[in-house]
Amino acid sequence: MTGYQGRGLHGQVVEQMGVRIVGGAYPPGAPLFSEQLEREFDVSKTVVREALKVLAAKGLVESRQKRGTVIRPREAWNLLDGDVLRWQGREPPNFMFLENLAEVRGIVEPAAARLAAGRRTDDDLEELESALAAMAAARQDPDAMVDADLRFHRALLDAAHNEVLSRMEVVLAAGLQVRDRFVHHSEYGSDPMPSHRALLDAIREGDAGLAGVTVEALLAQAAADLAEVREHADRSATAPKRATSRRTQTARTAPSTT
Template identity: 45%
Template sequence: MTIRNVHGSTVDRIGGDIVAGRYAPGASIPPEPMLCEELGVSRTVVREAVKSLIAKGLVSSGPKVGTRVLPADQWNWFDADVIVWQTRVGLSPEFLRDLQDLRRAVEPAAVRLAAERATPEDIAGMEAAYALMKDAIEFGGDYVTPDLRFHQGLIAASHNRMLVQMSRALAALLRTSFEISTRRKGGPASSLPLHRAVLDAVIARKPDRAEKAIRVLIDGAREDIDTVLASGKRLPQIHEPPRRIRATA
């Protein structure tokens, strides 16, 4: 195992334990010697892992107080690792509500800008993603990856550097939503024309129409999430490969 893999697996183990509640907010994680013995790694690896967890907002460290777990509201919820650890524990209704609220705040504004600023290259990229989504529905396959590419393309077409940076941070969150939607029977097939409506409005340079269309799409995703939650079906684990959907009859 390489040094990078050792570091990554150590961060994954400690971070996962924190998110899973093994160490309560305000509590100290075990001291370095204990973690070294438990994880089979060196002190250097543990120290570097703690630095990574500090950057993710999971812990704080200081003289005489050790390394303490911070409350969940201080964690970096735009960090892909934090999202993965949370999905392993389970996605709470509150987490999913926050995700949908965030989408409603960010995506409509980005889509309005995309309808004003999208270049031919932007349109071509979204058309390609849409075509892959359509193929997945008709012939079976990975629907989630091109769905994510489509939405990231919309945000990229805003040509707003801050929104584009945010879209990269949101990727894991968006994938969570898209994975859940594929759990609902007919979910991808019913959402495909909604994606088409968004893209057509962007192509037509109609910001109001584009914003209205993306809101319909987001609200549909919320309904999918509510339906899956009510059914008690297993929720997705985004560290797993994207779920492949079956071809429509």
């Protein structure tokens, strides 16, 4: 999901404003002034107007009489929009949203795996095998691993041969892309190959029950990996504060030299 990056001035304004809104830089109800945005981004009134239209279509902003354009509350956002999903994966990560996406994966992917075990074609198996090989080749390249993992899970949905399930890719891909970026770029994630290989084997054998259970185990490990990454991120974020606190306490209790 490349979003609006690289789509000219209008796209750049959409991208930067979207990241800011989703990231919480603007609180709900905060006004956006076109003249200020024109100066900040050094763009024309037309560019700003078109960018705000795009953001409004995603549920992020709305125009109100006498108040102009304002930020809408989170519950009004189109959370299934590909860009809104992607923007929530920017720094700092929204771990609560990632956990919500993990729950959706837990509902969708086991069902998709069971269907795939009964419906997969030779072409489906070939694509799953190719994606798995790409994952194996990308062990030392986190970015390539993310791409290969996304490819595998897209192939899994497609192997179910249900066009509605295939459209769930936009949601699952967003969660996977963000989750993988943190896990595969860290030193705490587990080896994803055994669980993915086991899933492919179950689908190849046509064992729907085993395929579903295998996905559930895969997702449980993915959740554990993300939790570990989050724990270390939380520790890193609080460590300076603790150090400062200790220094402050020492300063308070140290005997005066004056």
